[in-house]
Every structure is written in structure tokens, then in C-alpha cells.
Amino acid sequence: MLYDRLMEDYRFKEGLNACINCGTCTAICPAAEFYKYDPRIITDTVQSKDEDEIEKLLRSETIWYCGQCMSCITRCPRKNGPGLIIQALRNLSQELGYFIDSEKGRQQLVLNRALCGNILNYGYCVYPRTFHYSDHPENGPVGKWIEDNLDAVHKRVGSNLDGEGPGILRKIPQSDLDELKRIFDVTGATERMEKIETISKKRAKELGLSDEEYCRQIFTINSEEHYI
Amino acid sequence: MTDRVLIIGGGPAGLEAANQLNLLGYKPVIVEKDDTLGGHLAKWDRLFPEGESAETVLYKLIKPVEHTPVYLNTIVEKADKEGNNFRVKLSGGKEEIVSAILVCAGFSLFPAEKKEEYGYGIYNGVITSSDLEKWFKTGKGVNINNPSKVGFVHCVGSRDEKICNRQCSKVCCVTAVKQACEIREKFPDSEVFCFYMDLRMFGRKYEDLYLKAQNKYRVRFIRGRVSEVSEDFTGKVVIKAEDTLSSKPLKVSLDLLVLMTGMISNNSIGEISGILSLNRAEDGFIEPSDSITKMYDSGKEGIFLAGAVTGPKTIPETLSEARASALAIHNYLSNKALQ
């Protein structure tokens, strides 16, 4: 039962108390204003325990709209946490491979590669040598200048970029990275990454796209159907 | 045995019970912590559902008991059971020997500033339902100057686990509808919005008032709990809510926002239940021995209950309970006398 699977997630246990459909969460939700998104309805749907509806959610675009600001938690008069429920839904959607059925869900491949790659290779979630101006033009001319002069700029402001010892953006020793890898292995992150890879590669193959083309597509394509 | 009964609290319950006990031949004594009788009723302007004057109602309750002894500005400090009687020590050094005690300690209104996101005491345009009622009655307290848009927020401090008040305060829904109509009467050009979760129009003629609010006064009812209040550059109050019936987040600018603060248990209930060893429920109100057939019974011999001390109630309900308690006291004292 999908509901029971969700209940195994501590975030779901914490996040779902009992919803009275008052809309306090939706009223201040940053996603609700731009996307076809209503955290109240999601909370009400999961508390209905309707298996078909929950499966629809797990395969939907909807669960990927939340920005995880957790503003809903502050306000709910019943101590629910729609933002936590979303985490449990996204987790299960990936576990079951349903993420592949939605445009927004498919994006997990690029997120996984970028973030888990940075963590395992460098020990950071964001790392300057893998952060490319071409993917982030909002950084403007200053961003371009920083990228073009990365080492010198960081040296100028006191970073220890890729240096030994402590400090800003220091090189994290290999022994520590090895520990992170073992943590990934024993806690299910490695398995998760492999699952996303396998399912995504199958999809790319079906579409006749190369890995690069597929990634480019999920990173950039945004259909209008998401908006109000 | 004596024929004296101590009534703790001089609000509607205490006044009506005193009247009935007088009629039954007992000698009630009222102890009131404030300097006037009437409780919250004395501060109110008009009553739902038909706009009856609170002053007239209060007069009807006070007039029959004008010769009943009253201790104002007084609280009970100690009560010891001595045989069939209680020796009650009052503040100010007074003492009373009575054979029964009736607890009518009432309620408090939820302190709206505790619901921080509504900005009461911070944003100028945010007031409470009792501020508005005081303004209706006296024109004093808050500054209301021909508002063009007015909002009412239901369930402020009620039905809210976050601020630890789970109970429904019952009377606020219909009070909001009443006050919304009154605002429209006073300011015919104004637009009025009620933000509610459920409209609990349980009493006779309440639904009529709701219908009138919609048909005659064009009050707009929006099903959604207000999530956040702020103030814009011009000093208007900005509220965010979801219109849950159309699943749309809303942002509305208002000149005045009225918070419908709920009825909650208060310190007086805490103190008196400590002194008399009464049971309090999770919500802070006193737990009667049987909440269906014996609302008046505290479970402690010789001690009785009436009114909002056992939870939110309307005035007619409170008055009925006061009469029931008076009768229960009469039965108790008659039985004791026979023994």
C-alpha cells in the first residue's frame, strides 16, 4: 500500500497530522502563486489514503513544484507540514521509478549528477569549478569575470581554493571523501543514484537521445502547462 | 447548615443564579474580582442574533438582585469544608460561612497578540472583535475612520493546535456575521469580507442573520483561514489567504481587520480550581462530573458550576445553566436539611 510506504518516512509521520483544509499553507506558498500547485489539496489527498490518487500524485508534475521553503510549517493550525509531506512523496516517487512520468520529475537525473557528484568528488554541494557561467547567465558580467579569473579572484578575497588545511573552499582530503562515499553506500544514496541512472538511461534510449541530449532537454525544457 | 450560597463571579451566570436562589429562599452572596458586575456583557454593545442591546439584557439581570450582597474587587483566597459548611476567606480579610459554592468564573478572550502573524498590537489597522464592540458602544478605544474595506478573521485563537487552543469558541462565527452587518450599516459604502474555515451557525435565527448578511449587506464570505497580515506603504493592512473553494491564493488590502478572538480559560479558573480542588480539562476549562446530564455538578460535594467556566457558551445557554445550578443547589441543600 502506497500510504503505508509513505508512513515509513519520518518526514511523513511528522508532516501529516490531520488537515482541515483551511488553506493557511497555500495562502503564503511561493509555489502556489506561480505553479498549478496547492499544498492544501496535496495534504488532503494523502490523508484520504486513496491509493489511486496517491499514485497519480507520485507520477505527477505537482509534487515537484514545492521550493522547500517550509513557510507552511510556521502557519498550519494543525501542525501539519506540507513541505515535509512533499519530501516523502518525492522520495517514494523516486523509489518506485514514477518520477520518470513527469517532466519535472525527470529533472532528478541532472540534480543527482550535479549535487551527488559535487559531494562525492569534492565534499561540497556547490563547487566553483563545476559551476559554469554558461548555465548561470544570471550571474552577469561579474559572474563571467569571476569564472574567467577564478583562482585569482578567490585568492584576492582570502579563499584557500583547493589548498591544504582548513579554510574557504579548501581541498577536502581524500580520506574524508572516502568516508562520504561509504556513507552513501550504507544509507541508500548510492543505490538511489544508480536507480535514477538506470531508469533515466532507459528513457533516453526510448527517445533515441544521447545521454548529453537527454540531460540538456530535461535541464532546459519547460512546458507552459505548469503555470496558472 | 446555613442558607447562604457563595457565588464566585458576577457575570450573567452569577447574576441569574443569584436571582433564582433568592426566589428559592436562599441568601446568595456574590464575589466579583472586577469593580463592576456583568462580566464581558457589560462591555458589549449588541447581542446576536437580533441585535438586542447588551445594556438592556444586563439591566434585566441586575435589577432583580440589586439587594443581594456583593463583594466587588474581591477574590476567594481559601475555602475549608467544616461539616456541612464552607469557611471561605476572601481578599480584604472578609470571611463567609456558606453551605454551597457556585463557580461562575467565566472566561477570558484570547490575547490576539499571541497569534503573531496577525500583527495585533503591531499593525495599526488590526483590531479585535472586543475592540470593535467597545467602539460600537462608546466610540472609544480604536480609531475607525470611514473604512472602505473591512475584513473579519474567524477562529483567532480557536481551533488552533499551534497556539494550544484546540476548542471551537462557538460564538465567534455568529458574532463576526453580526459585526460585519453592523459595519455595513454604519458605513454603507464599505466592502466587508469574512474569512472563515467553517461557519458554525448552530443557533435559532443565526442562519437568518447569515442570509441577511449576504442578501441585504452583501458581506463576502471567503472560505480560507488568513495566513499572514502585513502593512503596506500607505498603511493599509494586507492579508494573505487561500480562497479554498476556488483553490486560489488571495492577497487583499484592507483599511481595517477585525480578529474574532475566541473564548479561553483564564487565570481565575486556574486559581479557583486550585483552591477548590476542581478538575480542569486539557483546554483549561473545568470538567463537570458528567458533561451530558450534570453540567452543573463539579463532582465535589457542595460545589456547583454554571456558565462559561465549563467551556464557551452563548448567553441564553449560560442563563439556562445558571437556573439549573440554582435548582441543583436547592435540591442539595434540601436533602442535607432533611438528613
Added chain:
Amino acid sequence: MIVEGKKKIWSEYQKDIPDDHYFYVRSCIRQNFFPASEKVFLDIVRDRLGLDFFETPHHTTCGGIAYHSDSIPQETLMTIVARQFALMTEAGYENYVCSCITSFGIYNEIINTWFHYPELEAKIRELLWEASKREFKIPKSVVHASDVIYKLRNKILESGKYRLVNKTTGEPLRVVEHIGCHYSKMFPSKGVGGAEYPYVLTGMAEAWGGTVIDYPERRHCCGFGFRQYLVQANRGYSLSNTHKKFESMAPFKPDMIITNCPGCPYFLDRWQYVIEELEGKTYGADSKGIPVFTYEEVAGLVLGYDPWDLGLQMHQTAVEPLLDKIGITYNKEDKYKI
């Protein structure tokens, strides 16, 4: 607005911020985009005030961005954090201070979850042992680095060279304070001033001479949204939310924005540039943009640091209008000197 009402709420949310002896952990985003801020922070607490802030080269990301982008399971996050706690325990510290707000929220969430579900804590201890043969104690105190600067705000003022005051008019500068969502929205009691009227940045801005603006979208998220920014296709969400905040604050004519989360200044800074490029609209009274700062940068300016030592040349929205308003001396030619 009635300030007394806010003061009453502030008085109810006082958190315990230890005086000294901290285990310090860095922020991924701050190191990438506002690296000098962490340098200035340690300069202030260690070199100027002689306090003990220990950093081990072995600490890593907490994994928070990956967690909130749903790329790592909860157990993975918890075990990475448990490892950080183990490093603290091994170094002999009990007070934990982090530079990142996402991390701060995560530490509070994890400690709270373990309190309610001790079996989960036990499981994480086993997983950490399996992965790294480490053991840990839960910190006695977890604070954010902005809590520390808040606590030291008057000391900073005492040795300060500049105030947040307009040199020409003598008026206090008009400051927008923007608090990272995960600072206190999930656990209001963990933030100075609570969730609705946080005082951590207001306290700094007021102590240093500024006046704080309360605008309708003050509590709204900057728009990071994790996956909503990291994936290019979703960035409309991020930009729209920042835009909404700027539209709401603009009538109040702010001189500057101060932030405590490492991500927020990035978005409030970069998206201003994008709004200008897309719509030709520039915010700020003089249409030069509203400069956005980390709290460390503002502390550094008050203390008289050279703006380019503070890394202000790494901002896209120019900071010079603000420097000129205060009367801070700086060398124009040195800005991009590397």
C-alpha cells in the same frame, strides 16, 4: 506600525548563544559566492575578539542542498551530519556554529526528529559506525553564525568606524532585513526574535545606526527553491519570487538589504540584474539597484574593512551607491584588481 508590539514579541524569543568555544562549519554557497564573508567572520571573532572558533579541514558539506533537492535520502543526510557531530566530539567541543542557514535548519530538524524517534537516532549511530567507525555526541548548543554577530553587535559598534547613516542627511539608512526561511520558520524558538518578526538582523541594523523597513512581502522566500533554481527550466519560480519581493519593498525606498542566509543575497543580487536586463527596471531610489549584503559584509563595513577585502566586487548589483551614502572611502581602481 507600533514598535512596542514587536519589542514584546522579541522579548519572548531570546535564545541562548554561548559566549565562546565553538566548533565552526562552513557553508557551501557562502564559500562559493561570498567567500570573504567567512574570512571576515573569523577575523572578527578570532583575531579582534580573541574567541575560540575551531575549524577542522575534515568537515564537509552537510548535504543540505542535495537533501532539499531530493537527491539524497534522509538517512544519508543524517549520517553526514552525524559525522560532522563526531568531528566536533573528537575535537572536544559542545557548541556548534554553522555558516549556512539550510544547515542550521537541518541540524535543528535532525536533533528534533531524533528526540521524537530515538530508534532513528540509534539507526544513524549504527550507520555512521559502519561507514566510518565514528561516534558522536549531540551538540549542547547549535547556533547560526549570525546569532554570534547579533550577540557581538554592540562590541562591533564600539570599535566601529562607520555607521549605517546617510553622511549627507544624517538620517539612518533604510534597511531591508531578509531572513533565510530555514532560520526560524520550522522552529520559531530557535531563532532570535522568532519566526514572524525575527530580530537577529534587525538587532544588528539598529545597533549600527540603521532603521529597518517592514514591507508586505518581508517574510516571503527569496525564491531559491533548491530544484527551482538549480534546474534552468525552473528558474521562473526563483526569479518571480525575488521580483515579488522587490516590487513590495520598492515603495519604501530601501538603501540596502542585509541577509543571514548565504543563498538569499545571491538571488536578491543576481535577479536584480536579470530584472534590469529583461524589463529595464532598476530598483533603488537612485535607480542604481539596491545593494545586497551578507551580515558579515555589513559588520566588516562598520568596522572599516576595505570593501574589496570584503569581496564586494563579487556582487553583480553595485555596492558603491551605499558606500558613498555612508561615506566609506575606497579606491575605485582597485575594485577588479586581482
